[in-house]
Amino acid sequence: MPAGAPSPFVGPACICVNEQALHASPGSRVLCAGDIVTVDVGVELDGWFGDVAETFIVPDGSAANCSLLRACRATVAAAVRACGPGVRWSQVARAVRASAARYDLTTLAEYSGHGIGRRVHEPPRAGYAVRPGDGDDFLLLPGMVFTIEPVLVAPPGGVVIGPDGWTVSTADSSPAAHVERMVHITRTGVSILGRPVCGRRERECL
Numbered sequence: 409m410p411a412g413a414p415s416p417f418v419g420p421a422c423i424c425v426n427e428q429a430l431h432a433s434p435g436s437r438v439l440c441a442g443d444i445v446t447v448d449v450g451v452e453l454d455g456w457f458g459d460v461a462e463t464f465i466v467p468d469g470s471a472a473n474c475s476l477l478r479a480c481r482a483t484v485a486a487a488v489r490a491c492g493p494g495v496r497w498s499q500v501a502r503a504v505r506a507s508a509a510r511y512d513l514t515t516l517a518e519y520s521g522h523g524i525g526r527r528v529h530e531p532p533r534a535g536y537a538v539r540p541g542d543g544d545d546f547l548l549l550p551g552m553v554f555t556i557e558p559v560l561v562a563p564p565g566g567v568v569i570g571p572d573g574w575t576v577s578t579a580d581s582s583p584a585a586h587v588e589r590m591v592h593i594t595r596t597g598v599s600i601l602g603r604p605v606c607g608r609r610e611r612e613c614l
Contacts, residue, residue, distance in 0.1 A: 417574060422448035422461075429516060429559050429567060429584035430576040441468040444477065446586045450528050457528040459555055460602045461588035473583055479511035480560045480585035487556045491548060491591055491598040498545045501538040504558050514565045516584075519576070521555040524590060550595045557588035 419433035424446040439445065448461035463477050483504055490503040508515055521534030532546045534554050539545070566579035578584055590601040 422446070424448070424575075424584070424586065426583045427577045427581045428575055429561065429578060429586060430519060431574040432570075432576075433572065433574065439466050441466055442470040442473060444473040444583050444585060446584075448586065448588065452528075455526060457524055457526070458602050459524055459528055459588060459590060461557060461586050463585045463587055475511070476513070476560065476583055476585045479508070479513055480558070480587045482511075483507040483558055483560060484556055484587045484589055487558070488589065488591060488598060488600065491556075491593060493548060493550050493593055493595060493597075495548045496540065496545055497532070497534060497548065498538045498540045498542065500534075500548075500556070501536045504536045504556075508558065508560055511560075512563070513560045514563045516559040516561060516565055516567060516576075518567070519557075519559055521557050521588075523552070523554045525553055548593045550593055552593040553590060553601065555588055555590050557586060559584055559586045561585075 417431070417433070421434065422431050423434045424430060424432045425437055425439065425443055443466040444463060445466065446461055446463040450457060450459045463480060465473055465477060486503045486507040487500050490500045504515060515536045517537045520536065523530035523532055532554065533544055534556065535544060536558055561578050561584045562582045567576050568579050569576060592599045592601055
């Protein structure tokens with residue numbers, strides 16, 4: 409729960425539109441052609457949790473929003489490729505920053521991926537500003553399951569929190585894209601869990 413949030417989140421999912429980056433409850437906002445929409449869903453089954461987010465463009469989307477979405481998916485793909493047993497998280501974080509920079513974008517540094525299993529949020533915290541030697545750097549080991557979920561925005565990446573205490577929006581009202589994947593570190597590499605199925609108008613999901 410974000411600091412200062414007045415109550416537990418009550419929505420069945422987080423649905424963010426355009427400048428809303430994270431944690432927006434579904435509401436009466438009418439979608440328009442070109443809007444960028446993120447759906448973030450967590451589920452529990454037999455005591456185990458799953459967490460995934462995907463961003464979509466309302467048909468006839470703007471070129472800028474489509475480019476933002478492609479950049480976000482490419483950045484998550486770069487992070488997944490960097491994962492593997494024996495890799496330090498700082499190497500993955502560097503891959504995220506480098507990919508975002510190639511598109512002249514940045515991540516929301518305050519928000520991170522996380523371990524997931526018997527609880528939806530477990531250690532470790534998988535931040536994207538982590539560098540070698542930082543106290544929150546960690547070693548990727550077989551059996552680990554965690555999320556990779558950078559939120560990409562235009563620099564400098566400031567945010568404001570809405571009156572509900574939950575909704576995170578960009579300070580300059582620029583659009584945000586958020587793609588979240590659960591990854592499992594294996595003895596030989598990495599696998600993606602809970603891969604969503606995209607529609608025909610979307611590029612293949614990671």
